Amino acid sequence: MSPERAVDAVRDAFVAHARGEWTMPPKVYVPAYPAGDFRAMPASGGGYALLKWITSFPGNPARGLPTVSGVVLISDASNGELRAVLDAASVTALRTGAAAVLAAETLGRGDAGAAAVIGAGVNGRAVARTFVARGRDVLLWDVDPQRAQAAADDAGAAVAPTLDAALAADLIATVTPGHEILLGPGSLQPGQHVSLMGADGPDKAEIAVEELARVRVFCDEWEQASHAGDIAHAVEAGALGRSDVTTLGDVLVGAATGRQSAEDITVFDSTGLAIQDMAVALAALDALDRLDDVQLLDL
């Protein structure tokens, strides 16, 4: 599936969710600490039900294994029939890239220039590929210069000479493990947009609470983001409340305002929603239906 198709599908998913047509029961964590955890993420809508079973094992790369792995199950909601089992890492990368770019295009300045992607892991590469597919110049930065170069070559991006050079871009996507704050107090400039894609747990953050408190804040879903996203720290500190944060879906359906001026600093806190996975899974089913020459295994 092309990154452009994923952006369209994920936009439709945010719209359907904002309208209450697609729904998500809360995700369930199955702990396997200290090594990692499993997440069961359900969603339903559009005549389908979805379950993503996906891991986060941060120590895996040191053993030659992926941090994130699992499967996406997509079933027909009219009779329960399982329609497909998809590789969860691929679906996650496509929808994460799509959400980062969709937020940047929706909330960034109309005349925004280059995009910068911080973090060249699986999902960072997907964000870079998606920006490139949408016709944007991309600077890529990673703590590991070799990984940055390989990812830039793969995505058709350029390696940023320094982290500061990357952080000066009009559009920024941070796709790091969230162990270090990249955006300290006062670091963002008027007119910039940041899609925060990395931090998705209680001990993770890519932006300082003080910086969140002085910018315009958007998120994918309030419950999830206020508990596990970058904004959770600001909510806990009393620096942000529900009324300070707008969901991307509400902006897309016109129920809320996005950027209000060229001087606004906009920040999108992404925690990753099962409806995004469903968007990509349904687009994959659709693509499969269009293929002329599919060989189905007869097991």
Place this chain on the structure above:
Amino acid sequence: MSPERAVDAVRDAFVAHARGEWTMPPKVYVPAYPAGDFRAMPASGGGYALLKWITSFPGNPARGLPTVSGVVLISDASNGELRAVLDAASVTALRTGAAAVLAAETLGRGDAGAAAVIGAGVNGRAVARTFVARGRDVLLWDVDPQRAQAAADDAGAAVAPTLDAALAADLIATVTPGHEILLGPGSLQPGQHVSLMGADGPDKAEIAVEELARVRVFCDEWEQASHAGDIAHAVEAGALGRSDVTTLGDVLVGAATGRQSAEDITVFDSTGLAIQDMAVALAALDALDRLDDVQLLDL
């Protein structure tokens, strides 16, 4: 996998759960009403994490489709790696048969004779097969005599001449959709045991509240059974409380008493636990490891 192996595995699972070694986050329902629903059932323990994605679409058989379908995912809890994807209906049938028989053998009289199985659907047949595999004579009854005969032939059981004849057995397992109460007030006789396997939702029941109130009541797991099992109606009516109900696992580990006399009437309310599925899934992995001649598909 043999039914005997499933009984051993499920017994070990109830023991591990009672000891706190195996755990289950609550199951999540994804509604697709009025047609049916999906359930995501997680569990962890023994170095593995499990997710069962399973349906209940009661109108499916009329369309030639199974009521229950889905997959069981079993992953290595040390690194998140998916180890197997199993057919959920097969796993469910094996573990349901095992739980019904395990409860009957644990809670029934030591000198109990024949067993009767009411309901000859997929899981009813599995219960009958499991009783037969454990060396017991089995009477089978179903509203559909043809289905009863086919299931009896398949399981090595006999068709009960009447429902009353079946309900006179020392050991009874009810495996019906739960739309009708089979066991009315005063229907059970001293010394009988019933494993209630069918009712697993708010509008379902196989036994009257008055009958539950006068017998010794056991369940698989209090939270789940008191919300969705047969005992939920008695709990709601104030006829049963937490202290009136003993878990099978506590009996198996010796933390609680099972049957106390030959005159006791014992009733086991089964709602179906993800730890039972994990027991069967791990036994299947173990059986796979022992096979000499496994052909793995190279996809």
